[in-house]
Amino acid sequence: MKVHLPNSAFLGNINAFLKLIDTSNPDVLEITSNNKWISVHPVVLCIVASLGLEVRSRKKEASIQCEKFTATSKHYFERMGLFSFLQLDSEMEITKHESAGRFIPLTQIIDSPSLLRFIEDMIPLLHLEEKNVEPIKYIISELVRNVLEHSESKNGAIVSAQYYIKSNTIRIGIVDSGVGISKTIRKSHIAPTDLDAIRLALTPGITGTTSREGGTDYNAGAGLFFTKSIAKINRDFFVLYSGNTLYKLLREKNKDKVILYSDPLDDKHTKDAGLPHWLGTVVGIDIDLTETEEFVTLLDGIRKIYTTSVRERKKAKYKKPTFIWTK
Amino acid sequence: MDKIILFPLVGSFAENKDKARDIRINEIIPILEKGQNLILDFENIDSITQSFAHALISDLIRNYGIDVLDRISFANCNKTVSKILEIVVDYMQ
Numbered sequence: 158m159k160v161h162l163p164n165s166a167f168l169g170n171i172n173a174f175l176k177l178i179d180t181s182n183p184d185v186l187e188i189t190s191n192n193k194w195i196s197v198h199p200v201v202l203c204i205v206a207s208l209g210l211e212v213r214s215r216k217k218e219a220s221i222q223c224e225k226f227t228a229t230s231k232h233y234f235e236r237m238g239l240f241s242f243l244q245l246d247s248e249m250e251i252t253k254h255e256s257a258g259r260f261i262p263l264t265q266i267i268d269s270p271s272l273l274r275f276i277e278d279m280i281p282l283l284h285l286e287e288k289n290v291e292p293i294k295y296i297i298s299e300l301v302r303n304v305l306e307h308s309e310s311k312n313g314a315i316v317s318a319q320y321y322i323k324s325n326t327i328r329i330g331i332v333d334s335g336v337g338i339s340k341t342i343r344k345s346h347i348a349p350t351d352l353d354a355i356r357l358a359l360t361p362g363i364t365g366t367t368s369r370e371g372g373t374d375y376n377a378g379a380g381l382f383f384t385k386s387i388a389k390i391n392r393d394f395f396v397l398y399s400g401n402t403l404y405k406l407l408r409e410k411n412k413d414k415v416i417l418y419s420d421p422l423d424d425k426h427t428k429d430a431g432l433p434h435w436l437g438t439v440v441g442i443d444i445d446l447t448e449t450e451e452f453v454t455l456l457d458g459i460r461k462i463y464t465t466s467v468r469e470r471k472k473a474k475y476k477k478p479t480f481i482w483t484k
Numbered sequence: 485m486d487k488i489i490l491f492p493l494v495g496s497f498a499e500n501k502d503k504a505r506d507i508r509i510n511e512i513i514p515i516l517e518k519g520q521n522l523i524l525d526f527e528n529i530d531s532i533t534q535s536f537a538h539a540l541i542s543d544l545i546r547n548y549g550i551d552v553l554d555r556i557s558f559a560n561c562n563k564t565v566s567k568i569l570e571i572v573v574d575y576m577q
Contacts, residue, residue, distance in 0.1 A: 269500055276497065291531055291564065298499040298533050362575060371576055374543035375505060379534050452531075456567040464574040 158183055158212065160205055162190035162234075166197040167328070168394035168405065168441050174201060175403060178208075178433045186212045188223040188243075195228045199260075199317035200330025200396070200441035202237055206263045207332045207437070209243040210312045221245060237317060238262035260319040267313035272301050275316065283320060283327065291452040292387050293318075293327060293444065299380035300331045300440055306376075307365060308335025310437055326393075327444045333437040338399040341365035351400030352430055359385055359397065359404070359421040362467040370471045379463070381440075386417050386459045388442050389424060390450050398439040402430045417458055419466030486515045487559075491528040498532040504539035512540075516548065516555065527560035537572045545576040 159179035166174035174197075186208050209221055223245050226234065231247075234240065240247035242263045261279050266272050276294055285293070297316065304314035310333040318329040339354040345368040348354035357363045362370055364378030372378050381397070388395035388406055392415065395406040407425045409415055418424055488511050494503050515522045524540075526532075544552050558569055 269502060273495075273500065276499070294497055294499075294531065295533060298497075299535060302499070302501065302535060371542065371546075372538070374508075374546070375501065375539055377534065377538040377542065377572075377575075379538070383534060453563045453567055456564065456571065460567065460571045460574060463571060467575040 158185065158208055159187045159189070160208060162188070162195050162197060162201070162205070164191040164194055164196070166201045168198055168200070168396050168443055171198065171201070171396060171405075171441070172403060172429055172432070175398065175429075175432050175435075178204070178435075180433050180435075184212065184216050185220045185222065188221070190224060190226050190228060190231075192227045193229070195226075195230050195234070198328050198330060198441055199237070199319050200328075200332065200439060202234070202239055202263055202317050203315040203330035203332035204439060206239060206242045206317075207312065207315045207334050210265070210315070211334045213244070214311060236260070236262065237319075238264075261317055263315060263317045265313055265315055266301050266305075268305065269302075271313075272298065272305070275301075279318070283318070285327075285446070288451055289327075289444070289446050289449050292391075292449065292455065293329070295452075296329065296384050296387060296442060296444075297331070300384060303380050304331065304333040304335065304438070307341045308333040308337075308437055310335030325446045327446065329442050329444070331440045335437040337435070337437055338397075350430065351402035352404070352428055355397055355399060355402055355404045356421055360466070361419050361463045362470065370467055370474065382419075382463065383459060384440070384442065385421065385424075386462075387455060388444070389417060390415055390455050390458055391445060393443040393445055394441070395443075396439070396441040398432065398435055399437070401432050401434050402428060403432055404428050415458075417462040419462055485521045485523055485557075487523040487525055488512065488515075489525045489527070491526075494529070494536070496528060496530045498526075498529050498536045501533075501535045501539035504536045508540055508543065512544065512556075516544070516552065521555040521557075523557045523559050525559045526562075526565050529565055530562065531564050532568050534568055534571060537568050541569070542572055542576050545573070550577055 161177050235247050301314045315332045338358045342348050342354040342357050342365045344365045359381050361382040364372045364376040366376045367373045392409045397404045405427045
C-alpha cells in the first residue's frame with residue numbers, strides 16, 4: 158500500500174489525497190510526503206494510522222516504510238502521534254508544548270470503556286465553551302459506537318481532532334478498517350452500489366440491523382443522520398468515505414436558510430465513486446465554533462425532519478386489503 | 485411509584501446504550517410487568533445521545549404501545565435530555 162501526505166488535504170480538497178492511496182500489496186505500507194510543507198485534516202492522519210495498523214495486524218514483521226519527513230511542518234506529525242502509532246522512530250527531537258486547546262492526538266478506541274475515557278479526556282484538552290462541547294461529545298460517541306457495533310474492525314476506531322485558531326474550527330476524523338457501509342447496510346436493504354449504501358446509511362431511521370422502520374430495540378439508524386445534520390445546520394463540511402465512494406456535504410453559504418433533508422442527495426453535496434476501495438469507513442467533520450448553533454436549537458430541526466421522514470416511509474409501506482368482485 | 489435514578493448508573497453523559505438496554509430489561513420492564521408506574525430520574529445528567537434514549541425506551545413503546553408513556557414519568561430532564569427523549573417518542577409513534 159502507498160500513501161502520500163500532500164501539501165494540503167482538508168475536507169474541501171480531500172479527493173486528491175484519497176485518489177493517490179494505493180491499496181495493492183497489503184503487507185507493505187510506503188509513506189511519502191511533500192518535502193516543503195504538509196498541512197492536513199486529522200482525518201488524513203487517521204487514514205494513514207489505520208493503514209499502518211492494518212499492515213501491522215497482517216504480519217508480525219510488518220513493513221512500514223516511511224520516507225524521512227523534510228517539511229518544515231514535520232513536527233506536527235510527531236506531536237499528533239503518527240510515528241509512535243506506526244511504531245516508527247521519527248528521529249525528531251521536539252519540545253512538547255501544552256496541548257490544551259489545540260489537538261487530540263491519534264487515539265485507538267477498541268471498546269466502550271475506552272470510548273468513555275476518551276470523551277472525558279478529550280473535553281479538557283479542547284478547552285471549549287459548554288455550547289460547543291455538546292455536539293462534539295455527541296458526534297464522537299455516536300460515530301465511534303457505530304464503529305464498535307457494526308464495523309467488525311479488529312482495530313476499533315482511530316480518532317483524532319484539532320482546533321484551528323485562525324478559522325475557530327474543530328476538525329475531527331474517525332476511521333475504521335472494518336467491513337464498510339455497503340456490507341453492513343446490505344444485511345437488511347438492497348444497495349447495489351456503495352453510493353446507494355451510503356445514501357441509506359445517512360437516511361434517518363435506516364439501519365443495517367433490520368429492514369423495519371424505526372430500527373430494532375438497540376439500533377435506530379440515526380447516528381450518521383444526526384452527525385450530518387449537525388454539520389449542515391452549522392454550515393460545515395462532512396465527508397463519508399466507504400468502498401469506492403466519497404460523499405461530501407458542502408458548506409452552505411451564510412445567507413442561505415438551512416433546510417434539513419432526509420435524503421442526503423437532496424443536500425448540497427458532491428460524490429465521487431471512482432476512488433480507491435476503502436474497506437472500512439472514513440468520517441471527517443468540521444465544526445466552526447463561531448457559527449455553532451445551540452445544541453437544543455439544532456435538535457429541534459433534527460426532530461422535525463427525522464419524525465416526518467420515518468412517518469412518511471411507514472405510511473408508504475402501509476398496506477390496505479384489496480377488495481375485488483369476481484361476479 | 486418506583487423511581488430509577490439514572491445518574492449513578494450512566495454518569496453525566498448518558499451515551500452507553502448497553503447500559504440503557506440493561507436498565508430497560510432489568511429495571512424498567514420488571515416494574516411495568518408488576519403493573520406499577522415509574523419515574524425515570526435524569527437529575528445530574530447533562531446530556532444523552534439518541535442511541536441511549538432509543539435503547540432505553542423505544543422497545544417499551546413498541547411492546548406496550550404508546551400508552552406506556554402514561555405509566556412513565558421523566559423527571560428532572562434538562563432541555564437537551566427532554567428534546568432527545570421527544571425525538572425518540574415522536575418517531576416511535
